[in-house]
Amino acid sequence: MVGRKDARAAPANDSFADASGKGAAPDASVQATDLFRQSLADAEQLLSHAAHSGRFPLEPVGAKEGVKGWVIDAILNARAAVDGGKPIPKETAAAFWAAFADLSRITSPVTAASLELSNKSPIKLLKAFVVVLSSFVIAFSIFISVKESIAKQVSQLITEQNEAALKLWSQVQYVRNQAAAPALPAEDSGATATERRAYAAAALRSSETAARVTPDELFAGVVEFSRKNNWLRETATQLNNYFNFGVLVDIAPVVFNETHPDKLTRINVRPEIIRSASDVINEAFHQVLVYQHIRNFAQAVQQKTIISTAVVSNFLPAIYALLGAALYGFRHYAKLVEQKAYTKSSANSARYFIALIAGTVVGLFGTLFLQNSPLPPLAIAFLVGYAVEAFFSRLDGFIERFRGNESAPGAPAAEIPASQAAKPA
Structure with a gap:
């Protein structure tokens, strides 16, 4: 039984010596508490792990004075005493605690608690957390990417429509000038060369700055301009409704019906209302007014998009x-x-x-x-x-660098003796 003289050659664990330095009385005994029973179970778990993983230091076969024998004997003696149902000899309890301490050092950082937790796959919760977090990051990244793509498309459409509106305005001026210009006098009308040149200048005014188009070509340009107006409105509305949560822009100015504030009741060109060059010109003016409302709406949506993206990007x-x-x-x-x-x-x-x-x-x-x-x-x-x-x-x-930059108080100036100050240089 460990705890007699032969056990004292084991590692320095004189836990079973009383405060006076004398051995415990042979008939002294203690009751096995719940803590002792739990510690004994933990020690057996660690002993099993140390045996399976080869944690004990290599010792000669059959050695009785080594750590292995000391620890195993102390734990087995404690188990036998607990299972016997009688009070445990004090030296057996003391030897167990000393052996448990040695065993814990041998298996460190492994403990009985870590053995139990490691066998239960403790990172299941972490796996679920990573799956949810990764899914959120992927979904949110896709959301931001699509949002930026649509916002970029809105900016591109606004730029294109600005240029198209200027071109359309120039073409309208040309067609209107052509329709309002007087007819050239015939050569046999008796008009002088100066009068014919004046008529020609009036008929072709602004021709140098305006594109020369026919009413049919102007009508085709108005239809294309209307198509892109519709596209810009749909794209900006999509950006507003699906990507700007909480910062929506009022869509009333781009709902073209009887309730429109400026009485713009339609956005598409209806061919049946076009009967003359003046009708084409009026439709072009109408489409430019429609575009101004759509552009204001799209630019407001863009500003809201920039704000919402900036707020979310901070988190x-x-x-x-x-x-x-x-x-x-x-x-x-x-x-x-x-x-x-x-x-x-x-x-x-x-x-x-x-x-x-x-x-x-x-x-x-x-x-x-x-x-x-x-x-x-x-x-x-x-x-x-x-x-x-x-x-x-x-x-x-x-x-630390910031602290190092703080200026230290200056040293006092050295006093010059009066005898040295009087000497010439």
Whole structure:
């Protein structure tokens, strides 16, 4: 039985010596408490792990004085005493605690609690968190990408329609001038050459700056202009309704019916109302007025889009920082589970809160200190979440440099003895 003289050659664990230095009384005994029973079960788990993983130091076969024999005997003796249902000899209990301490050092960082947690696949919750977070990031990235694409398309359509409106206006002026110009006198009418030149100048005024088109060509241009007006309105309305949550723009100015504020009741060209060149000109004016309302609406939608995107973009780095922290957690926890050393700790969840704070800082103040960075803010936020320790070390270094720049109080000027001051240079 361990605890006699032969056991004292084991590692220095004189836990079974009383305060006076004398051995415990042989008839002294203690009751097995719940803590003792639980610790004994934990010790048996660790003993099984140490035996399966070869944690014990290599010793000669049959050695009685080694760590292996000492630990095994102490645990087996404690188990036999507990199962016997009688009070446990004090030296047996003391030997158990000493052996448990040695066994814990041998299996460190593995503990009975980490063995139990590691066998339960503790990263299931982390897997679910990463799946949800990654799905959100992917969906949100697609949402932002589509939103920016539609906003870019709206800007391009506005630019094209601005140029088309100027061209249409020039063509309208030409057709109107042509319709209002007097007919040239016939050669046999008796008109002088000067009079004929004056008629020609009146008929072709503005011809140098206006494109020469026929009424039919102008009508085709008006139809195309109307088609793009409709396209611009539909695109801006889509951007307004589906991508600008909470900051919608009133669509009443681009609803062309009897309730329109300026009485613009239609957006499409109706061929049956076109009977003459003046009808084509009037329709062109109508389409330009329609375009002005659509352009104002589209530009208001663009401003709301810029504001909403800027607000959301400030929080996106925090999400990427959480994703970086989750990647580090997977890598770290998988290693601990493989080593059977995983344990629950408040530091594990604290890391995610730290990453969230650091990502928020990058999102809010990244434009101030990341202007010359080769990486975009989202990539920096991801790296910050993955390596929060490096982020805080940089902050500590910055604070130390800031402190070092504080000017130290100047040293007092040395006093010159009067005898030296009197000497000539």
